[in-house]
Amino acid sequence: MTCTEFIAQLDDLLEERVSITLRADLEEHLRGCEHCVITMNTTRKTIEIYRSHELYELPNALRERLQKAILAKCKKC
Amino acid sequence: MPDIQTQGTEEVHPDVLLVNRAREGDVQAFEKLVKQYDRQVFRIAQHITQNREDAEDVVQDAFLKAYEKLDQFQGNSKFYTWLVRIAVNESLMRLRKRRTGRMVSIDEDVETDEGSMPRDLADWGPDPEMQYGQSELADILRKTIQGLPPGFRTVFVLRDVEGLSTEETAETLGLSVPAVKSRLLRARLQLRERLSRYFRKNKRDGAK
Numbered sequence: 001m002t003c004t005e006f007i008a009q010l011d012d013l014l015e016e017r018v019s020i021t022l023r024a025d026l027e028e029h030l031r032g033c034e035h036c037v038i039t040m041n042t043t044r045k046t047i048e049i050y051r052s053h054e055l056y057e058l059p060n061a062l063r064e065r066l067q068k069a070i071l072a073k074c075k076k077c
Numbered sequence: 078m079p080d081i082q083t084q085g086t087e088e089v090h091p092d093v094l095l096v097n098r099a100r101e102g103d104v105q106a107f108e109k110l111v112k113q114y115d116r117q118v119f120r121i122a123q124h125i126t127q128n129r130e131d132a133e134d135v136v137q138d139a140f141l142k143a144y145e146k147l148d149q150f151q152g153n154s155k156f157y158t159w160l161v162r163i164a165v166n167e168s169l170m171r172l173r174k175r176r177t178g179r180m181v182s183i184d185e186d187v188e189t190d191e192g193s194m195p196r197d198l199a200d201w202g203p204d205p206e207m208q209y210g211q212s213e214l215a216d217i218l219r220k221t222i223q224g225l226p227p228g229f230r231t232v233f234v235l236r237d238v239e240g241l242s243t244e245e246t247a248e249t250l251g252l253s254v255p256a257v258k259s260r261l262l263r264a265r266l267q268l269r270e271r272l273s274r275y276f277r278k279n280k281r282d283g284a285k
């Protein structure tokens with residue numbers, strides 16, 4: 001397996017959606033290729049960092065503004 | 078062949094109950110849905126528009142539109158993905174307005190100079206984000222994702238940040254499943270590559 005072939009399967013590997021035979025091939029490649037080990041680990045970390053950091057906090061004033069706008073649209077209120 | 082009835086056999090999602098109540102005029106039920114999803118909608122809008130004012134308008138317009146079109150919502154998709162689709166469309170509209178003359182498209186397959194093969198192969202430390210303070214780190218993460226083409230960062234945000242499935246992301250963006258997959262892979266690899274400048278063990282010729 002080449003690095004390009006490995007990278008093509010990276011997403012499925014990270015999400016554990018590969019068959020047992022394919023997984024064995026991928027692991028075999030990882031044993032001999034430090035570059036792909038690093039790529040895999042740092043890609044996993046990239047996803048984790050973005051998932052765990054709130055980059056945009058919803059402004060409270062927006063919540064209030066929105067609530068007022070919805071009430072104004074409500075026909076039965 | 079008789080129509081296949083799926084409703085009744087599957088469990089009804091709690092959102093659908095709220096939608097039904099809202100349709101009957103219970104505005105509090107709709108407000109519950111708003112509270113449930115306003116942060117996500119804001120995040121998505123920020124990521125796509127990259128503009129705070131636009132993102133705030135998108136949140137407001139998306140929920141109002143959803144409220145007005147509640148009758149058009151069909152229980153066979155999730156309320157959340159239906160809402161996200163409205164928000165994504167509103168966001169893209171605003172992005173286009175700001176970038177008149179520049180094509181902004183989700184379905185156009187962007188070819189960037191950055192290939193998919195990783196170039197920066199330096200390893201990162203065990204907790205690379207710890208080298209930075211909270212606000213500095215947030216700046217790095219925002220700046221990094223901003224540099225991706227809109228179609229890439231939208232797929233990444235929906236899939237990896239908001240946790241939509243590949244199929245839901247495809248449906249929301251009107252893309253095929255293979256298109257979502259290929260963008261997601263490239264988005265992840267490009268983000269990784271760019272973050273590597275900050276997180277690599279030997280930063281000597283890193284962050285600029």
Ligand SMILES: [Zn+2]
Pocket residue numbers: 002003006029033035036
């Ligand atoms: Zn390799």
